[in-house]
Amino acid sequence: xxxxxxxxxxxxxxxxxxxxxxxxxxxxxxxxxxxxxxxxxxxxxxxxxxxxxxxxxxxxxxxxxxxxxxxxxxxxxxxxxxxxxxxxxxxxxxxxxxxxxxxxxxxxxxxxxxxxxxxxxxxxxxxxxxxxxxxxxxxxxxxxxxxxxxxxxxxxxxxxxxxxxxxxxxxxxxxxxxxxxxxxxxxxxxxxxxxxxxxxxxxxxxxxxxxxxxxxxxxxxxxxxxxxxxxxxxxxxxxxxxxxxxxxxxxxxxxxxxxxxxxxxxxxxxxxxxxxxxxxxxxxxxxxxxxxxxxxxxxxxxxxxxxxxxxxxxxxxxxxxxxxxxxxxxxxxxxxxxxxxxxxxxxxxxxxxxxxxxxxxxxxxxxxxxxxxxxxxxxxxxxxxxxxxxxxxxxxxxxxxxxxxxxxxxxxxxxxxxxxxxxxxxxxxxxxxxxxxxxxxxxxxxxxxxxxxxxxxxxxxxxxxxxxxxx
Ligand code: URP
Ligand code: ZN
Ligand code: ZN
Numbered sequence: 001x002x003x004x005x006x007x008x009x010x011x012x013x014x015x016x017x018x019x020x021x022x023x024x025x026x027x028x029x030x031x032x033x034x035x036x037x038x039x040x041x042x043x044x045x046x047x048x049x050x051x052x053x054x055x056x057x058x059x060x061x062x063x064x065x066x067x068x069x070x071x072x073x074x075x076x077x078x079x080x081x082x083x084x085x086x087x088x089x090x091x092x093x094x095x096x097x098x099x100x101x102x103x104x105x106x107x108x109x110x111x112x113x114x115x116x117x118x119x120x121x122x123x124x125x126x127x128x129x130x131x132x133x134x135x136x137x138x139x140x141x142x143x144x145x146x147x148x149x150x151x152x153x154x155x156x157x158x159x160x161x162x163x164x165x166x167x168x169x170x171x172x173x174x175x176x177x178x179x180x181x182x183x184x185x186x187x188x189x190x191x192x193x194x195x196x197x198x199x200x201x202x203x204x205x206x207x208x209x210x211x212x213x214x215x216x217x218x219x220x221x222x223x224x225x226x227x228x229x230x231x232x233x234x235x236x237x238x239x240x241x242x243x244x245x246x247x248x249x250x251x252x253x254x255x256x257x258x259x260x261x262x263x264x265x266x267x268x269x270x271x272x273x274x275x276x277x278x279x280x281x282x283x284x285x286x287x288x289x290x291x292x293x294x295x296x297x298x299x300x301x302x303x304x305x306x307x308x309x310x311x312x313x314x315x316x317x318x319x320x321x322x323x324x325x326x327x328x329x330x331x332x333x334x335x336x337x338x339x340x341x342x343x344x345x346x347x348x349x350x351x352x353x354x355x356x357x358x359x360x361x362x363x364x365x366x367x368x369x370x371x372x373x374x375x376x377x378x379x380x381x382x383x384x385x386x387x388x389x390x391x392x393x394x395x396x397x398x399x400x401x402x403x404x405x406x407x408x409x410x411x412x413x414x415x416x417x418x419x420x421x422x423x424x425x426x427x428x429x430x431x432x433x434x435x436x437x438x439x440x441x442x443x444x445x446x447x448x449x450x451x452x453x454x455x456x457x458x459x460x461x462x463x464x465x466x467x468x469x470x471x
Contacts, residue, residue, distance in 0.1 A: 001040050003434055008045025008395060012052065012384050013366035021050055023391040026433035027464065031387060043429060045395050051365055052384050053087025053118075053392030053432065054346055055372040058238055058262065058313035061091050062111045065317070066336030067327055071412045072318045075447050077342060078117035080316075080410040082437040082445075084343035085427040087392040088119040088373075088382050088453065092150055094159065097128040101137050105146070109452070116450025118432055119392070121376065123181060125150040129165050138172050145454025147377045148179040148236070153220045154187035154212075154288065155337075163227065170231035177457030179375065180228060181236045184220035184245065185212060185289055194333050205282035208332045209275050209290035217289050218244025225252045225259055234258035234458050236375060239315050240303075241267045241289045242296045250308035260375060262311040263300050265345045266417050267292070268352065283325040284415050286335045287317065301358045304367055311375065312349055312367045316342035318413040340413040344404055346394070351423035377455035381462045388464060391434040400426040410443075 003023040010019050010031065022030035022037050030037065061077040063070045072080065074091075081089060093108040095101055101124055108122060124146050129135060138149065151166050152159040161169075166182070173180045193211035202210075221237055225248055228235035237249055240261045252259040266287070271294040274285040285291050303309040317338025319325055328335030346368060353359035359367070373383025381390050401424050402408075406416040430438040437445045456462040 001434060003391070004035065004037060004039035004042045005045050005050055005393065005395065006042055008048050008050035010050045010385050011361050011365055012386070013362055013370040016362060021385065021393070023434040026391060028385065028387055028389050028391050031385070043395060048428060049361070049396040049398060050385060051085070051394040051396050052369045053382070053394055053430065054085050054368040055378060055383055056081065056086045056089040056314055056316070056342060056345065057311060057372040057376050058264065058315045059089045059091045059342060060317040060338065063092065063094060063317070065338065067334065068319065068324050068336050070317055070338065071320050071324065072316070072340070073115065074112045075115040075117065076410065076412050077316065078115070078120070078450060079443060080343040082117050082430050082443070083410050083427070085346040085394040085396065085430055086118065086342065087430065087432045087437070088378060090121045090123055090148070090376050092125050093122045094125045095127045095133050097132065099132045101133050101141060105144070112452070115447045117437065117445065117447050118450045119382070119453050120450060121378070121453045121455045122146050123148040123150045125152065125159065126165065126169050127159055127161065129168060135168060135172050138169065139176050142176045142178050142457050147177065147455045147457050148181055149173055150181040150183070152183045153224065154183055154185035154190055156187040156191040160187040163223070166224070167227050167231055170228050170233035174231050174233040177459070179236050179458040180233050181238055182224040183239070184217060184224050184237050186216040186220045189216050198331065198333065203331050205280065205286050205332050205335060206272070206276045208286045208335065209272055212288060212290045214242040214244040214292060217242055218248065221245040222248040225249070225257070228259065229257060235260070237261045238313070239264050239267070239289060240309055242292045243299045246299055246303045246308055250303070253308060260311070261303070261309040262313050263304065263309050264313050264315045265341055265348050266339060268297050268300055269348070270417055280326070280329060283328060283335050284321050284339065284417065286325065286332070286337055287315070287339045288337045301353070305359060305363065310367070310371045312345065313372070314341040314345050316340060318411050320413060321415045339417050340409070340411045340415070341417055343409050343411060344416070344418055347402060347404065347423045347426055348418060348421070350425045355424065377457060377460060378453065378462050381464060391431055393431045394427045395429040396425065397428040398425045400424065400428065402426045
């Protein structure tokens, strides 16, 4: 099947020009002006942007968490992603305590089997190196295309690891070419503050934010940076929310250290005003690290503009408000942490980043597609529009007006973090390896088309086909 996308404005992290893009056998095989080629299908992209499919390096689909399971499985989560212009994501396998990494990987692969709509890879979240998982087994994961290890410095009594586990994992990563990812919050301090709040009778969702102060994020971020430096491991700090965490990352990067940071769409838009909403509505905004004072919004925009932070992800970890968030009706510490957003990232960043004059189009592509692809061993197969790359493409209509709402999104979550927000600009056609996934707000492709991608080691490029295993 061949496809010609005619006359669109091709935007990559580096370029911006009008051209035709010819796709053959799942890849981009020619880019040029007024191409004279025969194609099975022609898409007229005049007046539209042709962007690389976005890459989301931070999602939680079908994941047991907080006494329940995230509401989006691989199928609903990936359909939602496709509608939002995301064609590849990297999801977290959580090692159940006492289990081997091989067993955890088998469980997560089974959850995806036959359901995939977009391409995907996995990070391995290390929870237990004493029983089940071992350092030796951890070292084998990059050979299987799992080239990032994740550690939680918070969620005491559940996913949190101690500094020794963190440091030992970093030492393995420095040998195996894996990237270490951290959820950086001081879990011990938070645990104590949560106890004190509950003892004082403070059970409302707002106390989720008040017991996880920005200093707890700043301290853990700095600790992880120093430990990674000591272990000579590359470090990626996920979901950075505030000045206290941006500053140590910016300093490390100024020094030329191998440190990168990510923030997520919601941290530019949600604030303490949201989590303080009455009648338990605030529970919709319970995620970790928590919403911050809105003074942090401009700090984050500035950080993504200056490359102190290099990626915007979604941390899509969706629950129902009615039925799952309500587990914490009388105790904020029992509200499952996480929110939806896989579908909204490109539209929101385009509206409030590009259209608002905070980011260039090139920088938006870099933050949503190119940098995540480069950092997580997917580039140049993913994350750019280039000859030889997978034909993962978004024909984006910059004039289309959309109102973001739970009634229109494809996640199973019963609420949106951006309910009622009006944006101009949305995907019109979304292609995965040349196959039309979504066109004019309709799902065209069937589940099963997505593949597991064996990612390259940190700092290495992913070259075509041979390294891809079919799910
Ligand atoms: O609240 C959140 N972010 N839930 C997902 C798990 C995590 O910490 O990323
Ligand atoms: Zn986290
Ligand atoms: Zn997360």
